[in-house]
Amino acid sequence: MRCDKMSAFIVMDIVREAAKYPNAIHFEIGQPDLAPSPKVTEALQKAVLDNRFSYTESLGIQALREKIADYYHRTYGVEIAPQRILLTPGTSGAFLVAYALTLNQGDKLGLTDPSYPCYKNFAYMMDIQPEFMPVDKQDCYQLTLEQLKKTNVRALQISSPANPTGNIYTPARLKELNDYCISHDIAFISDELYHGLVYDENAATALQFNPNAYVINGFSKYFCMPGMRLGWLIVPENKVREAEIIAQNIFISAPTLSQYAALEAFDESYLQEVKEKFRARRDFLYEQLKDVFTIEFKPQGAFYLWADVSKYTDDSYEFAKKMLHEIQVAATPGIDFGANGTKHYLRFAYTRDITHLREGVERIKHWLK
Known part of the structure; x- marks a missing residue:
């Protein structure tokens, strides 16, 4: 560490x-x-009255994972099995699980510069080596395939829309980066927390181009629930059990009241x-x-x-x-x-x-x- x-x-x-x-x-x-949404407040109040104070299973309540899976079908046209969705304490919990699933001590994690500072800080916590690749206005702050080819990373993380720049990755760029990662056995981690808050065109999810991408999203931004500390991570089917075990050890389960409140977030x-x-x-x-x-x-x-x-x-x-x-x-x-x-x-x-x-x-x- x-x-x-x-x-x-x-x-x-x-x-x-x-x-x-x-x-x-x-x-x-x-x-x-x-x-x-007022429906979220009503659902939260009902959860309190229903005494929903115990742990849930580590993957999260089934009903919410089904709602998230349905959201991906309606929004992006991709089919995601609910068992592939892990509910986490904010997206921070999702990053930790994703890194634990894809990287070992000393492995390299590809990150753009600039990017959200928690990425590198989590890498340092886990004794993972961040490899920074500069992006700028010349390519609308998108990583290029040529830059990726010059690295020896074990996993690549991008964010779209990005913090701090507000850029999104085009579908064509997402596809070529994912195609390269698939062919070179590089895990692709996509932070999609600001999806929904895209103003002039739709944002693509990495899952449209890579069924085994690790996709992170949550309820803090678009759903206006930052203090509820609830995120999610979509993992490949063969990583579900491993993700569950990691979650059991790191946080047992995501906040129960938040999960029941989020059932009504898709308003x-x-x-x-x-x-x-x-x-x-x-x-x-x-x-x-x-x-x-x-x-x-x-x-x-x-x-x-x-x-x-x-x-x-x-x-x-x-x-x-x-x-x-x-x-x-x-x-x-x-x-x-x-x-x-x-x-x-x-x-x-x-x-x-x-x-x-x-x-x-x-x-x-x-x-x-």
């Missing part, structure tokens, strides 16, 4: 500092401010409203900031803008601290997400209503003048 290599979340330091200012504007928080009409609210916020914030900072493309999914602030600074971390202290506007420094030019970037989350976003934009524009 190489915990000495792990990095702290700078964003959490920003969150703590921003809490000191009652009038702070929050662009740093990577969680939805919207409530889940399509409500979820469409959620998506449209985030689309409106994206459009507003992009239009307001694209001429203030350098924003390389309009984000395709998730709820983040990846803004190049190098016209004002060569250290976005110091810039973020100064912006917070002087005008009480909080954003996440790019160095949270890697080393590939990230010191020039800030991540702005559009996870508050437009009135809140507008106030933040006005403060930034006045401050920079």
Whole structure:
């Protein structure tokens, strides 16, 4: 275990500092401010009244796994057996299980730079070696097949839509990466947590191109249930028993009340409203900031803008601290997400209503003048 290599979340330091200012504007928080469907609240209340406080089986309750399988059939046209779905405590639990299933001590895990910092931190915890591959605006932050061919990784992890950039992988790119991984016995791990929050075109799942991909998703973002700590992992059929054993030892089972509440999370009409609210916020914030900072493309999914602030600074971390202290506007420094030019970037989350976003934009524009 190489915990000495792990990095702290700078964003959490920003969150703590921003809490000191009652009038702070929050662009740093990577969680939805919207409530889940009222049906979720009703299901949660019923679960409490029904005394649902015991463990479930380690894979999770069958009814919810069936609902997730049906969701994949309706959304992507893929058939997933419910027994291949493991419910986990957030997607963090899913990452740990996926890495334990696919990698041994010292194996290499392919990651893009920038990417979500927990990937590498989990790798270091498990004495796995992350191999970083730089991605940038030239290819819309997508990993290329040529880059993958130059590595000797045992598993590859991508995220689509991605945190922090908001890009999605095209079906063609997903297919060629998966085809290569299949032919070279490389496990393909796809973080699809922001699926559903895709605004101008549909996102493809890795399962459309690789029936044995390890696919991670959860209820924190699109379903607006971050504090319920519930994710899922889809594993190959021949890995189900092994995944179950790992889950039994790491966390026994995902939170029971959350599982019963999530039975009502697939409320399509409500979820469409959620998506449209985030689309409106994206459009507003992009239009307001694209001429203030350098924003390389309009984000395709998730709820983040990846803004190049190098016209004002060569250290976005110091810039973020100064912006917070002087005008009480909080954003996440790019160095949270890697080393590939990230010191020039800030991540702005559009996870508050437009009135809140507008106030933040006005403060930034006045401050920079």
